[in-house]
Amino acid sequence: MELSIAVADDHLPKLVGLLAPWFSVRAQVGIDLKTFVCEQLGVHEVYFEERIQTIFLDSKPVDDVATALVHDGSVLALSAAMPGLVGATFRKGGQYSWMRKAISHGGDEKSDQAAHGWVTVKLFNMVLKELGPGFLEQGVWIDGGRVQAFINSQPQVFRQHIQVLPLEGLPVSPDEFLGQDLSDTSIFIKVRTFAE
């Protein structure tokens, strides 16, 4: 199922909660992490280098973004710099990285097999806030039950600012959308904004 949500532009940031705890993208895989994030996810290189300080690939903290390869089925988590000594140990290539050496990503053999695949993406903290709106506008895959739960959890005033439109179909009201059983359905969601 594919659908579009239209929302007044100043309400877009409130929708980033849709992306937590994770969403999926279909993209080229078999490539290194940096290329994947910058070219497939469209994250600006400077942002990637400076802002994204903590990266996990399949739960392993990554230090070398050029040797860690993203595969079909990978889980990729992106975060800003974290507080505390333990927070600092997770920083990519940080001076405390040895403290969590036992779980670090050791890098992969280069593969020539670039193909399309599914990747689960988790955005945390400032990164969620800053990249979330862009991902929503770009379109991502989210479990339908979670989308319904998110909309349900929003105050009525906010729900008035949302229009749910099946992509290339007839508009349905949020209530009609919420009435469907979508618990096991993955939905491609794209958010459009309009000036209020």
Place this chain on the structure above:
Amino acid sequence: MDKILRVKMGEEGGPKTVVEALGEYAGLGGRAMTSTIVSKEVPPLCHPLGEDNKLVIAPGMLSGSVAAMSGRISVGCKSPLTGGIKEANSGGQPSQVLARLGYAAIVIEGQPADDNLYKILINKDGVEITTDNSLKMLGNYAVIDKVKEAYGDKVCAISIGPAGEMKMSAASIAFTDMEQRPTRHAGRGGVGAVMGSKGVKLIVLDDEGMSKRQPADPDKFREANKAWVQGLKKHPVTGEGLPAYGTNVLTNVVNEAGGYPTNNFSTGQFDGASKLSGETQAELETSRGGLATHGCHKGCVIQCSGIFNDKDGNFLTKQPEYETIWAHGGNCGIDDLDTVAQLDRMDDDFGLDTIEMGVAIGVAMEAGLAKFGDAQAAINLLKEVGEGTPLGRILGNGAAVTGQVFGVERVPVVKKQSMPAYDPRAVQGIGVTYATTTMGADHTAGYSVTANLLGVGGNVDGTKPEGQVELSKNLQIATAAIDSTGMCLFIAFAILDQPETFQALLDIISGFSGQPLTADDVSNLGMAVLKAERDFNARAGFTAKDDRLPEYFKKEPLAPHNVTFQVSDEDLDKVFDF
């Protein structure tokens, strides 16, 4: 801060107070003050709840000045939980106020012959100690209501709840925050039980008529403080992450790493972590009219705290910290922020360390007293602690006692103190600090700046076991030094990443004291504190055998990475070879 207040509880005819000059303790503050006094004056083999133990409360060196972030206070004694030396640290208003009243420390010693409860009032006119049995078994919130009634809304207070009166090893000491609520606690090691054993329920501090402490070199101090604040504000952790989400920003990240101890350290990832995360918490707090950004004392510019309102928008508790949310949340399989906030409020009211209580309840769940994830059962268990039922007294004496009573092997403690929210199998470097710190398992003991910055030990190769040990040592030295200044430890990463911000800190201290200060001086201070603490523990009977993690960390692999703790005992023994 040119005097020490001694409160002698065991004097004939009732408690007496004596004000002394600083003498050999001149120039010390915070942890340096508490650990030096305890190490010199407390017989290491004394009973922690007996007349020979002393409770020392000391503002940081810079407290009472306008230096940003300088309002942390240290509490020291021989710990009833660990049997070793203890320094527990808290935010809140009392550090600034006590410093402005001119006291570098309050030392409570001896023990009253009677069962009365005492209240101490300290103001510009001096010190008054009176009995007040109307406070008996009151929670901290009710105590503060009485303080407001009697002394108005400008004073601040240090108090214990029923747990301290019942001398439980998990009892904390509460410090009021900017809103005069008892939400900040010197939590660890049972310091509240020592205050209870002295018969002191409440200390009221009133600095009306006193002025801020003035620096010796006002120009240097002012400039340095400006650079200091700028440095903290521009760093992504102290200027953005902590203010926006608090320490709970760590939940998602530590969980993703597989280092989030779940269901009493039985696995490293919790399915409900996202519901407990700082991101979810900030959203919830603001949607209910609370605050996601707030300071625990005046002068904090990072503001990692917040205000947590209940579903009806009424104040419930301060924003629970990462450690609390983990201990009462994921560690007990609970994924509901409202439950965790309620448990936090109960801990604050009863006067309990949230980490110790969360871990003790986790051990109780493992023992079969309740099911992991049963929020109501956790609330009921904590109520028993507040009421002092036999089961409550077991839990209130911490995870080690609880594990022993119920025959549980998986008890995550070092020196009988519960481990905080990072599994040492996933982050082995933190395991070195848990094992070797003088305090018992403590995440803040080896928290902060690098060896290179402080010049203690040169470059460290952390990829080698001896490098891990070297760095843990250096971190512990640096932490002891910061704990002595009154600065909040969260400054650590701004000074780690920004040398000019570290320089600003040195300039603040030297601008304040009028004495030159180098990085070496700071590390020497930290080293002296650790040596005094190690020396106390050695005389109290601690040996290398106590610097170990529980055996199961070496045997039970932790999912999802299936790793065990690998640092050898020989390497652990090298941490304190200076």
